[in-house]
Amino acid sequence: MTEEVVVTGFGVHTAFGRGAQAVRDGVFAGVPAFAAATRFDPTPYRTPMTAAAPGEPVLREVLHDCAHDAVTMAGLNRGAQAAVLVGSAGDWTAVTRFWREREETGLADSVPAHLAQGLADRLGLHGRRLAFTNACVASASALIHGWRLVSSGWAPAAVCAGAYLVEEENHAKFDSGRALAKDGAVRPFSAGRSGLLLGDGVAVLVLESARTARERGARVLARFTGWGIASDAYHVAKPHPEGRGMAAAARQALNRAGLSTVDYVNAHGTGTPLNDSAETNGLRSVLGPSTVVSSTKGTTGHMLEASGAVEFVISLLALLDGVVPPTANYFAPDPACDLDYVTEGPRKADLRQVLSLNAAFGGMNTAIVLEHA
Amino acid sequence: MTLRVRSSAKVDGPVDLPAVPGFIESTFNPLVHHVATNCLAGQDIPGDRLAVVLGSLVGDCTTTDLASRLLVQGQVHNALLFMQATANAVLGYLSREFDITGPLLALSTMDGMDDELLDTAELLLADPGLDAVLVLGVELVPTERAAHALSLLPATAPRHDLAIALLLERHPEEP
Structure with missing residues (x-):
């Protein structure tokens, strides 16, 4: 059980x-x-x-x-x-x-x-x-x-x-x-x-x-319904260019949650040339080209070991408030990054599920699904 | 759940370790690589059904402290030292070598590393998506800083570098 x-x-x-x-x-x-x-x-x-x-x-x-x-x-x-x-x-x-x-x-x-x-x-x-x-x-x-x-x-x-x-x-x-x-x-x-x-x-x-x-009698803020962990098996420092591990982690998380899509993805989105294109490729392969994605590291910076927990909280607040946080500091489109990155500012939305992604040195990837209580 | 040891490897005492390309200065990563490769040699486990869990109380203190000493001496950092100070580096290296696409974890605990690693393996193997867990335990002779830190804790510092690897799976005869 x-x-x-x-x-x-x-x-x-x-x-x-x-x-x-x-x-x-x-x-x-x-x-x-x-x-x-x-x-x-x-x-x-x-x-x-x-x-x-x-x-x-x-x-x-x-x-x-x-x-x-x-x-x-x-x-x-x-x-x-x-x-x-x-x-x-x-x-x-x-x-x-x-x-x-x-x-x-x-x-x-x-x-x-x-x-x-x-x-x-x-x-x-x-x-x-x-x-x-x-x-x-x-x-x-x-x-x-x-x-x-x-x-x-x-x-x-x-x-x-x-x-x-x-x-x-x-x-x-x-x-x-x-x-x-x-x-x-x-x-x-x-x-x-x-x-x-x-x-x-x-x-x-x-x-x-x-x-x-x-x-x-505790108040339930959200349901933690899915997760995935997968590795790239590609390179010690660089992510797999097609986001292989990230896509595998996201698929595991969606399968565990019994979902085929989510309303919003809080991406790892470090702002490095290699990570963001790889993550885009991985996400597109799992969720399609109209995925709503933002990275909040344009505001917080990269919090290293704390990234997953802080971005879990950000994803939780997005669910609770019905607001997608924007991708800050976006300058101009990159052909290698072609999803909807919420660059115009915070976006109101009726969010029911959020996927939070993280990646690390050594090709490690995690995905977490939160759903409305 | 009952676990079965599928293979094992150990280094406990001075030994000439094969070098691992790209890893310098510290014995941490060569130790991990040595016991892991010995344990995985000849095993036929799909990479997506294998997890790796590395446990170490203080991690690669040799590299961590070398990098810190260089910092306070005002010397330019060697980016290689950054890569090697986290266990992710050697785990990533192993994942590429053996095409391991399952979970890679690194842990630190003061509550009995052996038991915690076995419990973690059991918890991971409750996932039907995994067939085996490679458990790695590694401790180095502490650096001066690590020795001072450990003296403040209820922990014992090893007298020589040691590493152990166990490849664990569910016991096939368990109902």
Whole structure:
């Protein structure tokens, strides 16, 4: 027997600040959050631009704040049985501080599993505690693992998270790989797109079985009805040009949900030349040429391990509000990207199903279907 | 569900590992590649029905810390080091080599890695779309930073690099 999996709570932090309203005011309004970095000296790098909230927030604290918001919304109390699954590579600032200053404060959070354990302890939840470290599909993988645990009855609930805050280590690495946008703007699916920029992202979701949600009297925000995971088996760094793995993941997710189409796709859409054309090809092969797609990374930046969880929240808000968030910074059509990218601004729509896609280095792809409660 | 070990491989102690093209500086990726290829050799499993799960508490600390030391010394980053610091790199390499198009996962836990990897394999194999799961466990002798971090946790650092691979499937005689 399998349990239906539903969403009953969320918390979110982006460069626009904490909470859903900040996402509505920034992401759904199509406002890019990019500015010159202030958390580190960006002068050695080709671009100074990132999408970061003001100040120097601590990853663990932001994660705990978002988790507090999520479990409060869900009404999940201390002592409950719930898995805690966090998509994160750990706190990179602790690594840098160690080598720069021999500072050990917060060093334990450089171990990803410690973030998951610390979150479970903070929330007083009992169950397995795991960190997913597979880069840009890490938190999507955590959410899918949470689905598996709840659906199979292994756990009555799962608190699934993703956490990344802008810092110098990854900015330097993406800069060295010449992956950062040269013109200071992320332009998903647009002609002239030149790369990604990093952005703050932390999100926490509460998943549980529909049965326990009913028994607890919890408000169901959406149904988590499908998912897929597939690999390209093509290249260590480049996506398959036809989006083979992405298409396979999307097909799995639709099949699991019993759907042949969806009303909106929140794409991975990094703004890199290779990703966006590959993703377009994969999507066209599964959903056809009239698919409504947007990438919200033109506003938030690329949140690395947190992308799946934050974009799950964005997809959830799209369902709840009946609004498709736009693709920001779109400049001009690229013949290799020929879908409907919602470039004119936010679009009102009666959304019943949303597909959220993510991809990662190494050819990993995830797809998640959310449906109206 | 009862799991059956279809094949296994292990490195526990000093050993000359074959180089893996494109991977430098750290033993992490050669260890993963060595045990994985030994485990998968001669196995006939469709790539879309095989999942891979890699577990490591601190991951490739050698590459992570080398890159960080270069950063604080003001040296230009080597993009190769970025690629190698995430487990995705070697998992992607393996997926191409063996045409694995199923799920690729990387985990970190403090609650008993062995049990968690086996539980994850069992959970994955509840999916009728999968026939087998390649489970990989890898830990390196910690770097100075990783050793300091581990000293703050209820965790034990290995004295030498180690890696293990198990290819698991559902027991065929299970009702």
